[in-house]
């Protein structure tokens with residue numbers, strides 16, 4: 001068989017769209033995986049999640065709604081007026097495609113054929129590319145049946161939102177292996193094992209954390225079954241899920257919980273995972289980036305990623321050059337924080353200034369005006385071997401050996417102690433230096449990709465504040481508001497946190513303060529870009545909090561509040577008192593919000609008497 005027809009695939013997406021029940025979604029995905037051919041599994045899984053390739057390697061269509069109106073008009077011989085009118089009625093161009101495409105007969109193009117055409121579409125560039133894209137996309141859609149064109153339209157627009165994530169695909173893969181093994185004939189002993197579906201899921205998820213490429217994982221498992229899991233490993237160029245930190249209220253609690261710790265400063269810069277491989281050349285750069293890299297022809301392969309797994313290499317030409325000079329190794333993956341500093345005083349700069357690097361233009365100027373330090377605190381991979389299963393102490397010895405000098409790249413300073421007084425003193429020093437706080441790490445701990453455990457604990461500045469830490473949450477929609485704000489068309493917004501256990505967003509508060517005028521405008525603009533017709537399927541939102549404009553959960557914001565209280569109305573079970581916006585967290589993804597467990601813990605911590613730093617202790 002040459003593969004699954006795209007029309008069959010669209011039927012699967014159609015039934016997935018009709019349910020929001022996690023178990024049903026998992027079952028449908030499992031059946032779809034079962035029916036797919038091995039060779040098409042990666043592409044099929046990517047498309048079902050609405051993209052073409054693993055996200056760290058993403059390829060965008062850059063086709064917006066306006067252009068899609070032209071594409072649909074062209075593909076189905078309709079006027080743009082009619083398409084626009086239908087769009088007004090339907091609110092979704094996929095549905096419009098379904099309406100105007102007269103073709104009922106299921107198409108016989110395969111997933112692989114369509115995927116190839118979509119890749120070609122996404123890679124069209126240069127002069128006249130708009131027109132070429134319209135032609136190409138119209139051709140693709142015109143050949144397909146109604147249902148297929150509906151989903152392809154959404155894939156091209158990046159609006160496939162079927163309410164499941166990569167983690168649900170992992171559940172489905174675990175189920176698939178489990179059933180294959182359980183149903184395997186007795187004589188096939190190689191497939192035998194006694195792992196439950198849940199244990200299989202944990203195994204696959206651990207691999208996903210070191211290789212976040214769900215398509216490849218699905219394909220390898222489809223090809224090799226259970227054994228396939230063992231073939232999935234870390235690779236330079238493929239970002240690893242970053243380890244995250246838990247929080248505790250004060251140094252005393254840290255020492256009680258962790259024992260002896262390695263304390264490091266917590267810098268408020270941006271997380272950078274740096275990959276280098278000297279056996280490969282620097283990959284092709286976009287023309288407008290070429291002059292950023294002075295010695296581009298001689299540079300080895302270097303890539304940087306955020307903790308969100310997004311590639312950021314173009315932002316850091318200075319880090320790329322420095323990595324080449326200062327790293328004495330064939331291949332490495334490093335973890336650290338990049339932070340801007342003042343050339344004259346040597347002081348570190350506030351987060352917003354470091355983040356200037358996020359702008360597409362002016363990088364060259366930023367490199368000169370705002371030089372960076374890359375403070376390296378971990379090494380995950382060296383010369384073909386992963387190091388994550390070595391204790392931190394051993395990883396640091398290796399790191400010390402391969403980093404030369406301390407110019408742009410610098411190994412993060414640490415202090416070892418099990419003495420509360422020394423930890424208090426260190427934390428005070430950090431605050432005096434204008435830093436965010438400290439990180440305490442367990443010296444014998446492994447690098448736990450993607451995990452948030454008590455092997456890394458953060459302690460932020462706020463001993464004196466009522467609620468110790470801010471909360472990262474995702475925007476679920478906004479309200480038009482009344483009074484002066486109504487002029488902006490936005491007067492408040494609803495936020496929630498991601499609950500991994502239920503795979504749902506849970507609301508915690510409405511926010512109506514703490515934003516400057518330009519921030520209100522920015523937020524409205526950001527939400528309008530990702531607005532959806534109805535509230536997202538994977539959220540629990542009481543009708544009391546129905547928004548005027550719903551957002552696809554993508555925008556992460558950092559919120560401060562005076563207090564966390566229990567709530568029967570917000571689905572997270574907690575609400576915030578006096579919430580206010582601190583900043584936009586473009587470096588975080590929607591499922592990377594403060595977790596329900598952390599929330600519970602913050603609730604508990606705020607009840608504790610506030611610990612003041614006792615100066616007499618510090619002096620001793």
Ligand code: AMP
Nearest residue numbers: 245264265266267270271307337377439
């Ligand atoms: P938070 O964003 O508050 O959850 O804190 C975790 C973040 O602190 C990490 O993702 C890093 O970007 C940052 N960070 C700053 N300094 C360190 C450090 N020494 N060790 C680990 N993470 C650090």
